Amino acid sequence: MCYRVxxxxxxxxxxxxxxxxxxxxxxxxxxxxAVLLDENYEIVDRFNTYVSPEYGYINGKIRNLTGISNKxxxxxxxxxxxxxMFTNWIPEGDVEMVSWSMSDAYQFRHELIGKQxxxxxxxxxxxxxxxxxxxxxxxxxxNRVYNLEEALIIADIEPKGSAHDGLWDAYNTALLFAxxxxxxxxxxxxxxxxxxxxxxxxLSNPLGELFxxxxxxxxx
Numbered sequence: 001m002c003y004r005v006x007x008x009x010x011x012x013x014x015x016x017x018x019x020x021x022x023x024x025x026x027x028x029x030x031x032x033x034a035v036l037l038d039e040n041y042e043i044v045d046r047f048n049t050y051v052s053p054e055y056g057y058i059n060g061k062i063r064n065l066t067g068i069s070n071k072x073x074x075x076x077x078x079x080x081x082x083x084x085m086f087t088n089w090i091p092e093g094d095v096e097m098v099s100w101s102m103s104d105a106y107q108f109r110h111e112l113i114g115k116q117x118x119x120x121x122x123x124x125x126x127x128x129x130x131x132x133x134x135x136x137x138x139x140x141x142x143n144r145v146y147n148l149e150e151a152l153i154i155a156d157i158e159p160k161g162s163a164h165d166g167l168w169d170a171y172n173t174a175l176l177f178a179x180x181x182x183x184x185x186x187x188x189x190x191x192x193x194x195x196x197x198x199x200x201x202x203l204s205n206p207l208g209e210l211f212x213x214x215x216x217x218x219x220x
Contacts (some may be wrong), residue, residue, distance in 0.1 A: 008169035014056035023114030033166025041178035050076035087121040
């Protein structure tokens with residue numbers, strides 16, 4: 001059986017003077033949220049843990065954004081243990097990792113390198129990663145990058161829970177990912193679909209006039 005694990009990380013910042021030669025990046029994980037999809041793209045399990053940061057801390061901006069406080073992560077597992085819990089939860093066999101953009105994959109890599117964590121399973125999972133954000137832009141035939149909230153509205157999916165909560169962001173990403181994988185042509189919100197058609201018509205009219213002018217010039 002092929003499983004998909006849709007994951008979302010929440011992070012806090014690390015002050016410049018708290019970084020070192022090993023952990024030199026600006027962000028540190030404070031939550032891992034994930035859902036498991038079976039071969040039919042049905043959500044069959046969930047995973048959630050806070051992570052105690054070792055270099056950074058949760059300031060007011062991150063507290064307001066995520067709802068996570070320093071008190072809540074104080075007794076949480078550190079990243080080595082949290083990653084072990086996460087990879088133990090993931091079934092063995094064929095697994096595809098999915099996230100909204102590649103930033104979470106990069107963050108996992110930073111955590112492994114910067115904290116010298118040995119986790120062979122996580123190393124394997126990082127080799128099979130699907131950028132759901134890029135797929136969505138491709139489905140719309142657009143070059144622009146959409147945030148998750150925009151994409152859910154466009155795809156006519158009512159989000160569950162709270163934005164910037166790792167578990168709920170993973171859950172909502174999974175709903176969108178499953179929709180993209182199972183619908184032959186992605187069904188969009190009626191308002192957005194109509195606006196897109198009007199945009200196409202607006203662009204096509206000048207081209208049609210140009211071709212007519214070229215035909216007249218050739219005829220003369």
